[in-house]
Amino acid sequence: MLLALGILALLFALSRCNREDTAAVAPAPTAAPTEVVASTPNAGSADALVGTSGLGTYLAGTEPLPRTFTFEKLNFDTAKSNIRPADAAEVNEVAATLKQYPNARIRIAGYADARGTDAANMALGKARADSVKSALVAQGINAGRIETVSGGETDPVDTNATAGGRFENRRTELVVTAR
Template sequence: MAGPNDHKDGAPSHIHIEKDKKFNWLPWLLLGLGLLSLLFALSRCNREEPVAVAPTPAPAANEVVAATPNAGASDALVGTSGLGTYLAGTEALPRTFTFEKLNFDAAKSDIRAADAAEVNEVATTLGKYPSAKIRIAGYADARGNDAANMALGKARADSVRNALVAKGVDASRVETVSGGETDPVDTNATAGGRFENRRTELVVTAR
């Protein structure tokens, strides 16, 4: 009878069982992280990033400027024939009105006889609304230097103010400023364009 230590000739004296090698997870982990990063990058490419827009501060209630609100598009403004309707309404202040027929000859500030009627109509309208206050802004074309054009714009505004006062409008209700050549409504390259730029505008500052 064979003992426990007996073995047949040619048979191995012992059996060697090789243990499994330890599985290396590190390459697979790195590959997975790489794929996740790629997917995240692709998802951001297809999405528009929001653009931060700084809010536009609201103008102060009493802020009025000489410049035309719609420079270059004066036909979008109301002519002085709409002044009475505005003063009778509740639309917000300030509001700019264009003179429909009030321009000046080159280098001059006196109101032409042909344009005096509109100034008289404005004076009549203001007489119906005695609490209304206005600002007259005068402008020049681009010829001449800045200082001279600023002075000319102010002289034109003062000329309109004086005409209104002569028609009975209290002087304390009419302020004058100059925009010089800074706010053209037409080209300065032609005689007709320069004529349009030699103008005044009326801004209602109070009702």
């Protein structure tokens, strides 16, 4: 991507060679992952990165443990724990990354919105985490490297008063517990 931007900048600069306007072309800024503070089951409060695209960089680095990543493109239908086909790509990317770091251990935390009883939402959160674990194991990740927990409805990231908020609360988090 940066190479393509560099080539475009070079072509633009060359096309303007015989002109008196010599303004430089600045490369487009790249977006950095957004950090938020999230409370995670059994881990207390931790910095969370939205999306799992930074997982490999983190595993290769030396930042302290634990580190929480929120699946950005994985969500669940109301009262369901199956991974939708449209959401499987991010799980596949996580599996590919974990294959590169065989000593990494993770905790998957599943959450629910506030509809349903506390007990049902705890069970649903666990079923969602187990569903992600099963998908990772199916791609060759050793089950012993993955712990699953439920956050139920106890730690909402948005309001449960709107459909959009409930959608956000039906999330899954990945916590790196060992490298």
